[in-house]
Amino acid sequence: MQTATQAGIVTSVAEGAARDLHIREERMSFWLAVAALAAALTGHSMAVAAQDAVHVIPEFTFESGEKLAGMKVGYATHGKLNQAKSNAILVTHGASGVRTSNAALIGPGKAYDTDKYFVVTVDAIGGGNSSQPKDGLGPKFPKYTIRDMVRAQNDLLTNGLGLAHAVAIGGPSMGAQQALEWGIHYPDFMDGLLLIVPASRSDRHVRAIFDAVEAAIKLDPNYRDGNYTAQPRDGIILGGMIYFPWLYSDEHLSTITDDAAWEKASRAFGTAWANAWDANSLLSRYHAASRFDPSTPFGGDLGKGLAQVKAKTLIMPGMTDRTLPTYLARELYRGIKQATYVEIPSYLGHLAGGPANEASAEYAFVTAQIRKFLAELAAK
Amino acid sequence: MQTATQAGIVTSVAEGAARDLHIREERMSFWLAVAALAAALTGHSMAVAAQDAVHVIPEFTFESGEKLAGMKVGYATHGKLNQAKSNAILVTHGASGVRTSNAALIGPGKAYDTDKYFVVTVDAIGGGNSSQPKDGLGPKFPKYTIRDMVRAQNDLLTNGLGLAHAVAIGGPSMGAQQALEWGIHYPDFMDGLLLIVPASRSDRHVRAIFDAVEAAIKLDPNYRDGNYTAQPRDGIILGGMIYFPWLYSDEHLSTITDDAAWEKASRAFGTAWANAWDANSLLSRYHAASRFDPSTPFGGDLGKGLAQVKAKTLIMPGMTDRTLPTYLARELYRGIKQATYVEIPSYLGHLAGGPANEASAEYAFVTAQIRKFLAELAAK
Numbered sequence: 005m006q007t008a009t010q011a012g013i014v015t016s017v018a019e020g021a022a023r024d025l026h027i028r029e030e031r032m033s034f035w036l037a038v039a040a041l042a043a044a045l046t047g048h049s050m051a052v053a054a055q056d057a058v059h060v061i062p063e064f065t066f067e068s069g070e071k072l073a074g075m076k077v078g079y080a081t082h083g084k085l086n087q088a089k090s091n092a093i094l095v096t097h098g099a100s101g102v103r104t105s106n107a108a109l110i111g112p113g114k115a116y117d118t119d120k121y122f123v124v125t126v127d128a129i130g131g132g133n134s135s136q137p138k139d140g141l142g143p144k145f146p147k148y149t150i151r152d153m154v155r156a157q158n159d160l161l162t163n164g165l166g167l168a169h170a171v172a173i174g175g176p177s178m179g180a181q182q183a184l185e186w187g188i189h190y191p192d193f194m195d196g197l198l199l200i201v202p203a204s205r206s207d208r209h210v211r212a213i214f215d216a217v218e219a220a221i222k223l224d225p226n227y228r229d230g231n232y233t234a235q236p237r238d239g240i241i242l243g244g245m246i247y248f249p250w251l252y253s254d255e256h257l258s259t260i261t262d263d264a265a266w267e268k269a270s271r272a273f274g275t276a277w278a279n280a281w282d283a284n285s286l287l288s289r290y291h292a293a294s295r296f297d298p299s300t301p302f303g304g305d306l307g308k309g310l311a312q313v314k315a316k317t318l319i320m321p322g323m324t325d326r327t328l329p330t331y332l333a334r335e336l337y338r339g340i341k342q343a344t345y346v347e348i349p350s351y352l353g354h355l356a357g358g359p360a361n362e363a364s365a366e367y368a369f370v371t372a373q374i375r376k377f378l379a380e381l382a383a384k
Numbered sequence: 385m386q387t388a389t390q391a392g393i394v395t396s397v398a399e400g401a402a403r404d405l406h407i408r409e410e411r412m413s414f415w416l417a418v419a420a421l422a423a424a425l426t427g428h429s430m431a432v433a434a435q436d437a438v439h440v441i442p443e444f445t446f447e448s449g450e451k452l453a454g455m456k457v458g459y460a461t462h463g464k465l466n467q468a469k470s471n472a473i474l475v476t477h478g479a480s481g482v483r484t485s486n487a488a489l490i491g492p493g494k495a496y497d498t499d500k501y502f503v504v505t506v507d508a509i510g511g512g513n514s515s516q517p518k519d520g521l522g523p524k525f526p527k528y529t530i531r532d533m534v535r536a537q538n539d540l541l542t543n544g545l546g547l548a549h550a551v552a553i554g555g556p557s558m559g560a561q562q563a564l565e566w567g568i569h570y571p572d573f574m575d576g577l578l579l580i581v582p583a584s585r586s587d588r589h590v591r592a593i594f595d596a597v598e599a600a601i602k603l604d605p606n607y608r609d610g611n612y613t614a615q616p617r618d619g620i621i622l623g624g625m626i627y628f629p630w631l632y633s634d635e636h637l638s639t640i641t642d643d644a645a646w647e648k649a650s651r652a653f654g655t656a657w658a659n660a661w662d663a664n665s666l667l668s669r670y671h672a673a674s675r676f677d678p679s680t681p682f683g684g685d686l687g688k689g690l691a692q693v694k695a696k697t698l699i700m701p702g703m704t705d706r707t708l709p710t711y712l713a714r715e716l717y718r719g720i721k722q723a724t725y726v727e728i729p730s731y732l733g734h735l736a737g738g739p740a741n742e743a744s745a746e747y748a749f750v751t752a753q754i755r756k757f758l759a760e761l762a763a764k
Contacts, residue, residue, distance in 0.1 A: 208637040212629035212650050219622045225605045242599045246626050249592035254709060257588040270592050326706075329634060 054080035054104070054125070058133050059164035064156060070146035070275055077160045078103060078133025079126040082110050083118030085165075092122045092170045093378075094186075094194075096162065096179035098358060099293040100277065102132035106175060108360045108367070115374040122170065126160060128153045128182065130289045137284035145229025145288055150178070150296050154185040158193075172378060174198025174318070176357035177328065178293045184336070187313040188298055196381045197317040198374060201348075201357030203328040204306060204335035206296040210327065214294035217243040221283055230284050237278045240286065244274020253324035255351040310339025319379040320370070322356035323347045346373060388416055406443020422723035434460035434484070434505070438513050439544035449524035457540045458483060458513025459506040462490050463498030465545075472502045472550045474541065474566075474574075478738060479673040480657065482512035486555060488740045488747070491572060495754040497566075501551065501569070506540060508533045508562065508671045511661075518662035523610030530558070530676050534565040538573075553756060554578025556737035557708065558673045564716070567693040568678055576761045577697040578754060581728075581737030583708040584686060584715035586676040589705065593630055594674035597623040601663055610664050617658045620666065633704035635731040690719025698757040700750070702736035703727045726753060 057079055065068045065077035080103050085092060093116055097105040103125040109115040127134040129148050134156070137145035161167045173194045174183040180202030187197045203210070222237025226232050248270055249257065260266045277286065299306040317340045323334035330347060338346040350356035350366045359367035402525045439458055444455035460483050466470060475494055477485040483505040489495040507514040509528050514536070517525035541547045553574045554563040560582030567577045583590070604619025606612050628650055629637065640646045657666065682688040697720045702715035710727060717725040730736035730746045739747035 206632065208640060208646065209629045209632075209634050211646075212625070214620065215650055216625040216628075219625055220600060223600070223603055223618055223622055238603055242596065242603055245592070245596040245599055249589045252589075253588050254587065254711070257592070260588060262483075266588065266591075270595055331634070359430070375509070 096175035098177035138282035172196035203332035241274035327354035476555035478557035482578035517664035552576035583712035708736035
């Protein structure tokens with residue numbers, strides 16, 4: 005698998021920020037995978053020409069009751085909307101991501117086939133071209149939830165793009181959190197939900213991971229309660245180091261046998277974060293993701309929340325995911341009426357769900373499952 | 385299980401530093417379990433009167449080649465050595481522990497039965513009453529290995545206590561690392577090895593966990609490259625928060641349903657570390673444990689190392705341990721000639737192996753297995 009992986013990474017790296025890297029050793033492939041991830045995080049990898057734009061909501065009221073004037077919702081469109089306005093797909097992204105994070109899966113003939121579908125990618129509140137703490141409010145930016153992201157996206161699709169329907173909505177990780185809230189709160193809007201490396205809720209262990217990440221950033225003396233003049237880079241890098249072993253399986257980590265490559269890899273994820281993220285924006289983003297609880301509007305009854313979903317739903321966890329373990333995906337399967345459950349056979353842990361490397365087995369599997377699901381939706 | 389756990393904790397806490405805590409709610413039991421762990425770490429819980437002493441090695445040469453004059457080896461004895469000097473057992477402790485950490489398992493009629501055995505408990509190099517960084521050398525204290533600990537312990541047993549033989553040697557976690565090195569390098573010294581929540585080696589993911597812990601402590605502005613005037617408590621607490629979700633299983637963490645109890649629990653482990661440990665001593669201890677590699681003296685051939693072991697060996701991993709996952713224990717089973725493998729049925733993760741709570745199912749299981757193993761050794 006390492007050899008196949010390497011070939012794909014060359015393409016991705018060549019397109020990305022790490023253009024100057026040369027592959028000297030097979031053993032370096034892991035570190036390169038992390039570099040490719042970093043490129044994906046910073047949004048340099050583009051598989052299809054996208055039309056970037058920003059939708060503005062004059063006044064947005066958060067779930068907390070706080071308000072923000074001029075809420076920006078960054079997005080991009082790929083392919084063409086048909087006359088019936090019946091071919092839209094909304095693709096959402098993970099907590100470290102932006103609208104370009106799923107680029108490798110979007111294009112003619114790809115999972116999200118732009119020959120058939122009008123694909124909309126969107127920046128979740130808090131990052132990319134959407135309103136976020138680094139715009140000026142810093143630590144005073146309203147604490148937002150996944151449901152806030154989804155209401156902003158609904159405003160984009162309905163008021164911004166004039167859509168009343170989507171074929172499907174979905175994406176990996178925090179992207180699946182968004183898709184699930186779409187399915188619960190706008191159950192008639194879409195035919196299908198794509199829940200990739202998903203979770204029914206953020207459980208205690210996820211909270212513990214990101215509480216430690218948050219504490220790491222806040223411990224950096226540069227942080228100054230969020231009113232920093234220089235980014236607390238050391239804290240952000242440490243945050244990435246804390247997350248790193250949770251992201252992968254032991255099986256995958258043990259394939260890194262070269263000590264020098266390991267030293268680089270274990271810091272590369274944190275460095276990618278530090279290069280891509282403003283500290284306050286990162287903190288508010290992971291706060292939202294690590295507090296995800298779709299049961300809140302239903303008095304804590306998760307089953308009641310999941311029962312709102314009418315869409316056909318693809319639930320596709322990673323076989324070895326320990327960030328969002330499969331038992332949380334099985335909670336979704338238990339609660340959603342028309343659900344298909346299939347695990348991605350991979351040792352890449354949580355990262356199996358967002359394969360940017362087009363030569364990988366994960367890429368082929370995820371692509372095939374999404375295409376099959378969309379084809380079956382169309383055949384209804 | 386929670387109710388049974390609670391009852392045992394009351395005893396432990398009453399004996400310990402947290403004497404003033406009162407149990408108001410069932411839901412507080414988890415936090416109390418962490419408080420009991422803290423008490424165990426600081427060595428307040430004693431189930432049997434011990435004779436504390438310190439053995440001094442005039443000049444100790446570390447595996448690195450560095451030397452230390454007057455190496456102290458803190459220890460305690462429990463029960464009586466028989467005339468034939470044939471009833472000694474050496475009980476070792478985990479990375480956060482000291483000689484008293486296994487106290488709950490030692491005493492008349494207990495796992496390590498002081499009516500039958502002369503039980504020696506020992507402080508590993510780097511903590512307790514043994515020589516350690518906080519004695520004065522701080523960050524300049526020689527970097528030690530598990531094999532260094534074992535050579536110091538061998539000096540204690542042979543030159544200090546005049547023993548040429550032990551019935552058994554063992555303990556949990558880093559205690560099992562020590563026992564394994566005993567078995568490899570002094571294969572004729574003992575009849576049995578007790579490898580409780582053990583690992584064949586520190587794999588990549590363990591290293592990643594403790595690299596993040598180390599980076600957390602070093603990020604605390606109080607740390608000052610180890611030349612601190614005040615302990616970097618915030619960094620140590622963050623280190624504990626990083627380790628916390630690795631210590632337990634998701635199944636166990638999800639039993640904490642009260643948010644206030646959770647907030648306390650997720651910081652309590654780090655606070656226990658900060659109360660018990662000097663920063664440099666903690667760093668050097670976890671450096672040794674996270675770099676454990678018994679294959680080093682055998683040119684990287686783990687099988688060759690394990691094949692040295694002649695003792696009958698009990699390999700007892702925790703069913704849900706993610707600090708030292710069961711696959712590492714199975715590597716031991718594959719390589720050691722006369723081995724018995726049995727998993728502790730528990731949701732307590734890594735902490736299943738050091739049960740201080742005498743009312744818990746884990747305590748009963750571990751006690752029964754140790755007693756059975758020692759009885760079978762005696763019957764040879």
